[in-house]
Amino acid sequence: MTLLQQLIDAVALGALYGLVAVGIGLVFGIMRLVNFAYGEIITAGGYTLAYLNGSSPVVAILACVAACIGLALVQERVFRPLRGASPATMLVATFAVSFLLQNIYLLAFGSRGKPVSTLGGLNTAISLGTLRIRWISIVALAVAAALLAGTTLLLNRTAIGLHMRAAAADFRTARILGVRANRVIASSFVLAGFLAAAVSVLLTVQNPLVTPDYGVSVTLFALVGVVVGGLDRLASASLGGFAIGFAYSLVGARLPTDKSQYLPSLLYGTVILVLLLRPAGLFAPGKSAVERV
């Protein structure tokens, strides 16, 4: 039964990475900006939760959502001058902002880490026969599914969602047809910030010690997943994020212990292979488009 157990854990971790992937993919789709500093929004949510340990979970979660959306809006304002800059510059600039925020956290909160205990109860497990499932796996899966469904509805059934999809398809034409650039970009950041808040709530249950670089590794892995899955569509991006989280958890659990230190190499090697075979992404539809000349 251990395989089933590991599969469940892997699906739960995959769902978390899928959420991060959607947050990154939303902003990329519209602004063509890969936001390395997305992880720092997750970290901000984590610190907010850590400082509200004593208060009720509802208050803590609301404050976490507010903090994440606030920081996302600040980032939106900061990245505004980058619109239309070369991809290299954008990438390094968001890297710089990520570095800056991490060092601000270091200065403000120290390097030792703050524990979060708000929803610690979710770590208890329920037993089904030989199977032990932690509540957090179930909650993570349910929350991720609900949020993905909500995001899809928002994008497909509301006016602002239509504007966002139009902007993602062709930003200039969308503007000519009356889509307001600042509003549509800001709403994508708000949505991404909201998803980051959900990720920090779920992540702090599994990994309660919030350090200045808390969000970095989850963002890096999700980003790798997003590119492997295919950046150009939200569905393929989130599938890619899910796949990398799933693979990381499952392969990590299945590898013999003396080999598991090379797990990152294995994963990165697979990433290179996938990119070489399908540069447009594993889940991208059909052949990649011919270069625009």
Add this chain to the structure above:
Amino acid sequence: MRRLVGLAAPVLLLVAVAAVGSLTTAARQLEFENALVKAAIVIALYVFIGNSGVVSFGQVSFVAVGAYLSGLLTLEVTQKSFVLPNLIPILRDHHVGTPLSLVLAAAAGGLYAFVVGLPLMRLSGLPAGIATFAVLGITYNVLRYWEKIGPAAQAIPLVPESGVWTLMTGAVITAIVAFAYQLSRFGRRLRATREDAAAAQASGIHVYRERLVAFTLSGALAGFAGGLLVHELGSITTDQVYLELTFITLAMLVVGGVGSLWGAVVGALLISGLDSLLGDAENTIHVGFRLTLPDGTRLVTLGAVMALVLILRPSGLTRGREFGLPRRRSV
């Protein structure tokens, strides 16, 4: 003749840094040495990223390989059999001087880059960025755990240190090679693909081949600069040649201006200088009055300055132009 100004300016700047550095105290000299080595690494990055327009997060892998090879080869054989008994024989039983170790580091960096580049240079844009990042991740992971090729999680200790003039010579060599490359037909063809890949291809330029040439050369220079790095520091660990170095050198390149050698050198020296200055300010400096900054402000300020320059002046401080004397305008 006019062209050579483009080379003379960065070289003179490097010489000036070394000259000022040699006049200061030993402790202060370390900061000048650090600036020179950073300049060499950034120049190596520039050769590929600047000329091709493709962002690579992987060049620090070649720095790491160069640093490890050069560091291990310059240790005494008796030391190695004692401290690092698990090394493969070729690394354990040989000892070479610093200059030869630097040449070997360049060869190893170039070879590694060539092997990696063979498949990877087919990619461009973000997939290229992520794939090269994956190379960095693998290099770090393997160096950190494989005891046959290094000390794994420990440091390589007691590497002979080089002085400021040796390091400057190394940085100047990388600058000369980079300059020669960008004037060569290879460099010009690659720069054409950067401006417009489709048009370059239509004019008979083989994009993949030109990128591979630059990637290999950049890898060799990065390996060489890695050798300089290990002889500057006197020891090295895997964490010193990973994410932070990648980020800081890329930021130096972009802050200076990706498109020119002058930009690479200016960016590297300016950010290194600012870094040292802020480090001092944390331990009180006199600027008319006594200034003491709280610990940790160095990195925050550095991050803020880099983010500001990148956001407000995305083409870099030099706007990607080579240094040139002001031209006289005809009326």
